[in-house]
Amino acid sequence: MTGRHCSLTRQPDPVLAPGLAAERRSALIGGRPMWVNGTVLHYHFFDRDSDGSVIAVPGTGETRRVGWVGAERQRNVVRECFAEWAGLGIGLSFAEVDDRSEAELRIGFQVGDGSWSAVGRDALRLGHNERTMNFGWDLTVPGERAMALHEIGHALGMLHEHQSPFAGIHWDDEAVYAELAGPPNHWDRETTRFNILRKLDRDEVNGSLWDPQSIMEFPFTSGLILEPEQFRAGLNPPGTLSPLDKEFVLRWYPPVGTRLPEELVPFRSAPLRLRPGEQADFRIEPRQTREYTVGVFGDADAVAVLFEERDGVPRYVTGEDDGGSPDNATLRARLVKGRRYVVRVRLYSVRGSGETAVMCW
Known part of the structure; x- marks a missing residue:
């Protein structure tokens, strides 16, 4: 590079709860x-x-x-x-x-x-x-x-x-x-x-x-x-x-495999079993068109993002980051029967000894 430099603009510092480990x-x-x-x-x-x-x-x-x-x-x-x-x-x-x-x-x-x-x-x-x-x-x-x-x-x-x-x-x-x-x-x-x-x-x-x-x-x-x-x-x-x-x-961002993600069946929780920094992907294939909720459970900080597959390409629908809060990531979206969706959950850290899981309903 030459002497021309990149000038990032200052963004608001993340607001984290006091006393975090x-x-x-x-x-x-x-x-x-x-x-x-x-x-x-x-x-x-x-x-x-x-x-x-x-x-x-x-x-x-x-x-x-x-x-x-x-x-x-x-x-x-x-x-x-x-x-x-x-x-x-x-x-x-x-x-x-x-x-x-x-x-x-x-x-x-x-x-x-x-x-x-x-x-x-x-x-x-x-x-x-x-x-x-x-x-x-x-x-x-x-x-x-x-x-x-x-x-x-x-x-x-x-x-x-x-x-x-x-x-x-x-x-x-x-x-x-x-x-x-x-x-x-x-x-x-x-x-x-x-x-x-x-x-x-x-x-x-x-x-x-x-x-x-x-x-x-x-x-x-x-x-x-x-x-x-x-x-x-x-x-x-x-x-x-x-x-x-x-x-x-x-x-x-490790290479993504071609294997179809595990299906997330409504009203049935799927354990995450993730270590900090790891990610789990699940597919949702709605049996009916309606509003669904996808939620992460457990004492953990995570980011969850929902995508809709269009012509084999994932397109962003909605996402939530619960990092640093006492709550868990919860997504709500209208899902259409006959289409395929993928929810991706990346774990920041676990703050408790219990298991973490994801469910849609």
Whole structure:
């Protein structure tokens, strides 16, 4: 990657109940942004003349309206990068859609607004006419393709590698502020602090080791890093998916088998028998059309998501995350006879000694 950096916007910190055990808190913080495995992430490129917004012109105090629509050659770079992530054999897949209301990921190419992405499931908080990802410069320029891989990494739930508490980086803070205040980034001090100097919580990071070769690592010029000594002359990641990047996404999103999930029969509970971080999938084939409830039971934190299979592809219906609350995830939806549905339950942590189960009724 070049000196153009990704500027994430600050999201509200998760509200966790006071007094949570350290293990439970760690599982909740680390797992919150991650999608349930088997999800098809639909992406849409903004394509209307009306798609755009007003941005500040650096150094002038003026503003101007800039569109979000990108050239086809830019879109092709992003398509290729989605394909590269999918080519690892992960349990997520990607599909481009024309209808933005069907897309979890909505992509703009607004010049002057930098490059950024919502992190994982934070994309679901944004409205259908809002971007979840933006590219602020030409991705076809040599070295810029890495930015598309990087932003898709954020969309999968990954964070900036240089902010890992395991990195042991000692910055020359004022040099960093001065570097990022100039072109091409034009960041204020808070943006630089949030995206560069701030250390992440140990529970947020992609792994227990710092990976300076990661696609989620920024390049830095000489004089910004004081320690480790070998990076005083600069840090230059290759701009490709590293072995640890691949290991991380395959751990969270292992390949999905072709075997049909176990059927969840109404009024009959199915034990989950999951360890923290594991997932169980069940199919529902309604015998009648009506409103159904799907609920998780037991002293556990979990996220449950219901999909409807359309032409063999799972489409999101509804979901609930009970993480950190005393309640259990409960989904309600109208299910249609003759169609097939899949409920996916991922466990954050178990907070009691009893068994956990799922039931529909």
